[in-house]
Amino acid sequence: MSKNIENAIYNEKLPSGLPWAGVIKKGQTFRIVDLEGCQAVDTLFYNNDNYNDRYSANDTIREQGSIFITTGTKLISIDDNVLMEITQDSCGNHDTLGGHCSAESNSVRFGLDKKYMHSCRDNYLTIVAKLEMSPKDITNNINFFMNVPVRSDGHLAIVDGISKPGDYVEMVAHMDTLVLISNCPQLNNPCNGYNPTAIQLIIWDK
Amino acid sequence: MIRSNKVVLNEIFPSSVKWSKIIKRGQTIQLKAKGENASLSAMFYNASNVTERFNSADTVKIQWNAFLGKEKVLFSEMGRVFFAITEDSTDGLFDILGGISNERVIKENFGGTATYESCRNGYYKSDYENFLIELGKYGMTKKDLIPALNLFRKVDVKDGSKLVLSDRKAKKEDFIELTAHMDVLLVLSNTPHAMDKSGVYEPSDIEITIFDAVEFKDEDYKNYSDEAKRGFINTNRYFV
Numbered sequence: 001m002s003k004n005i006e007n008a009i010y011n012e013k014l015p016s017g018l019p020w021a022g023v024i025k026k027g028q029t030f031r032i033v034d035l036e037g038c039q040a041v042d043t044l045f046y047n048n049d050n051y052n053d054r055y056s057a058n059d060t061i062r063e064q065g066s067i068f069i070t071t072g073t074k075l076i077s078i079d080d081n082v083l084m085e086i087t088q089d090s091c092g093n094h095d096t097l098g099g100h101c102s103a104e105s106n107s108v109r110f111g112l113d114k115k116y117m118h119s120c121r122d123n124y125l126t127i128v129a130k131l132e133m134s135p136k137d138i139t140n141n142i143n144f145f146m147n148v149p150v151r152s153d154g155h156l157a158i159v160d161g162i163s164k165p166g167d168y169v170e171m172v173a174h175m176d177t178l179v180l181i182s183n184c185p186q187l188n189n190p191c192n193g194y195n196p197t198a199i200q201l202i203i204w205d206k
Numbered sequence: 207m208i209r210s211n212k213v214v215l216n217e218i219f220p221s222s223v224k225w226s227k228i229i230k231r232g233q234t235i236q237l238k239a240k241g242e243n244a245s246l247s248a249m250f251y252n253a254s255n256v257t258e259r260f261n262s263a264d265t266v267k268i269q270w271n272a273f274l275g276k277e278k279v280l281f282s283e284m285g286r287v288f289f290a291i292t293e294d295s296t297d298g299l300f301d302i303l304g305g306i307s308n309e310r311v312i313k314e315n316f317g318g319t320a321t322y323e324s325c326r327n328g329y330y331k332s333d334y335e336n337f338l339i340e341l342g343k344y345g346m347t348k349k350d351l352i353p354a355l356n357l358f359r360k361v362d363v364k365d366g367s368k369l370v371l372s373d374r375k376a377k378k379e380d381f382i383e384l385t386a387h388m389d390v391l392l393v394l395s396n397t398p399h400a401m402d403k404s405g406v407y408e409p410s411d412i413e414i415t416i417f418d419a420v421e422f423k424d425e426d427y428k429n430y431s432d433e434a435k436r437g438f439i440n441t442n443r444y445f446v
Contacts, residue, residue: 067369097303105283111436152363152364154272158267
């Protein structure tokens with residue numbers, strides 16, 4: 001079946017700053033659209049039959065030999081399973097190193113007075129509590145559409161995004177995969193252009 | 207000098223096995239290579255609340271560098287400092303990119319022949335196995351496997367994205383000192399780096415020395431970044 005918006009089984013807008021959870025069943029395709037460009041989409045993945053078997057940033061980047069997520073990347077779990085595979089990517093260079101923002105890391109990065117701003121970690125803690133998962137299920141995430149170049153001397157910075165309005169990334173589930181998203185509310189750095197915006201989430205059946 | 211000279215523990219941590227201990231606030235742990243092929247993986251936690259754990263992403267993001275070395279700090283996910291890297295004769299042999307080995311990686315890199323049946327205690331253990339066993343002793347589980355800090359080996363980032371294990375290794379007697387700013391449960395696995403394709407499974411023994419706790423003095427940390435200093439403030443507040 002060709003993928004048209006009309007035959008998607010799920011097609012919803014996620015406003016900025018909010019969390020989202022959904023299960024992508026084996027064979028289904030999941031698309032994340034950066035509607036206005038330069039948004040950071042913090043995303044975690046779990047084997048839906050066993051949340052202990054979760055996305056591992058280290059295994060994923062080591063096995064592909066590159067720090068960036070793009071077409072062809074297999075998202076590998078801590079138990080060495082392939083959860084999903086990136087099949088289309090109009091943007092490239094999705095980040096695996098920066099993790100997610102939190103009240104506590106904001107206080108260190110931007111000043112002790114920045115502690116009480118909304119954060120991705122708050123979103124993740126909310127959603128893992130609602131799903132009766134554990135805070136220990138939260139690990140290093142992918143930041144779709146976030147630009148974190150690394151120089152040969154190791155220097156690393158979250159810099160202006162490179163995604164344009166409408167850029168998207170698409171992935172196919174190799175196994176039933178729980179996806180947790182925090183549509184990043186960070187206001188202190190250019191990860192989302194100092195202006196967090198909505199994304200579109202679309203699922204197609206196989 | 208930041209640390210005491212009084213040794214409170216000294217032991218050899220042999221090749222291929224695992225080790226754990228709570229390093230108390232103010233103590234310094236020295237890890238010294240006893241051969242030319244040192245390679246450790248580390249996971250660590252707040253000893254009084256293991257839900258608070260080392261966060262490699264925060265550590266590199268906060269300090270603007272994927273590489274670590276002397277006068278960098280290792281952050282918990284709560285914006286607090288677990289360890290300051292207070293000495294490093296290896297000139298930066300740290301890695302947060304390559305992760306840990308599992309059974310498949312060990313078989314691919316070193317062959318599948320070195321079983322307990324054939325090698326007894328010399329069998330080729332993986333980090334995954336070592337960490338699960340050692341964490342289990344504290345009631346911890348697979349959920350507590352975190353992105354690890356590797357010591358004595360480094361992964362370079364070539365051309366802006368490619369991961370390559372550096373050929374550079376620690377020399378015999380090279381050492382790293384980590385000063386604990388909280389009571390830290392430190393778990394170590396002494397196995398080859400997960401990207402080590404040499405085919406030779408013989409990680410060096412490590413001499414572990416723990417030095418007595420000291421009071422922290424601001425002057426000892428004056429060269430640390432503003433971000434690290436805010437981390438120290440957060441840490442000190444925790445102990446009020």
